[in-house]
Amino acid sequence: DAGVTQSPTHLIKTRGQHVTLRCSPISGHKSVSWYQQVLGQGPQFIFQYYEKEERGRGNFPDRFSARQFPNYSSELNVNALLLGDSALYLCASSLGRGTGELFFGEGSRLTVL
Amino acid sequence: GENVEQHPSTLSVQEGDSAVIKCTYSDSASNYFPWYKQELGKGPQLIIDIRSNVGEKKDQRIAVTLNKTAKHFSLHITETQPEDSAVYFCAARLYSGGGADGLTFGKGTHLIIQP
Numbered sequence: 001d002a003g004v005t006q007s008p009t010h011l012i013k014t015r016g017q018h019v020t021l022r023c024s025p026i027s028g029h030k031s032v033s034w035y036q037q038v039l040g041q042g043p044q045f046i047f048q049y050y051e052k053e054e055r056g057r058g059n060f061p062d063r064f065s066a067r068q069f070p071n072y073s074s075e076l077n078v079n080a081l082l083l084g085d086s087a088l089y090l091c092a093s094s095l096g097r098g099t100g101e102l103f104f105g106e107g108s109r110l111t112v113l
Numbered sequence: 114g115e116n117v118e119q120h121p122s123t124l125s126v127q128e129g130d131s132a133v134i135k136c137t138y139s140d141s142a143s144n145y146f147p148w149y150k151q152e153l154g155k156g157p158q159l160i161i162d163i164r165s166n167v168g169e170k171k172d173q174r175i176a177v178t179l180n181k182t183a184k185h186f187s188l189h190i191t192e193t194q195p196e197d198s199a200v201y202f203c204a205a206r207l208y209s210g211g212g213a214d215g216l217t218f219g220k221g222t223h224l225i226i227q228p
Contacts, residue, residue, distance in 0.1 A: 041220055042221050
């Protein structure tokens, strides 16, 4: 069975540009969460989506946005990129909103120059 | 909000010895505490978790203990093997007003198993 898949795996952008990252959850999982992992740190919660609605948001600026599609896949968008946005962006899926176990993808490595 | 502190940042042990990683959390409302293992170039993988109504949980060579009064929990790995070398993260589940299930992670422990 396929796990959580993310694309692209690596990308390079320049300051001020926009980026879209994509995630497909495990089949049957309805909840998708996004995390940012800066090098040498633990992942930091950005968003959770369940049944196509935003259910939670971490302490990130409005430049970060996301959405979930009817097939439960998700996109993370970041506008006006800053150097500090360089990080590994992780997508995680879970069966439902209240279940504990999160299954992470391999991540999208974003470098902002 | 929740804050999770993790120690040590690096831990080197001889193969076959035990390793212990400790975490403290600040929000007494947290009731779910997972541990993740992250290998180089990969996403975090859940290795064990514990809920607040349980004080200890064991799965083969891995165990987790939770002290809710002191707000700390620990990961114990016995009979360490080379494949245990990785970065380990503890986490606590954060409850926001909207009921999101966002995890708050510690900064990680780089576990090195010396042959």
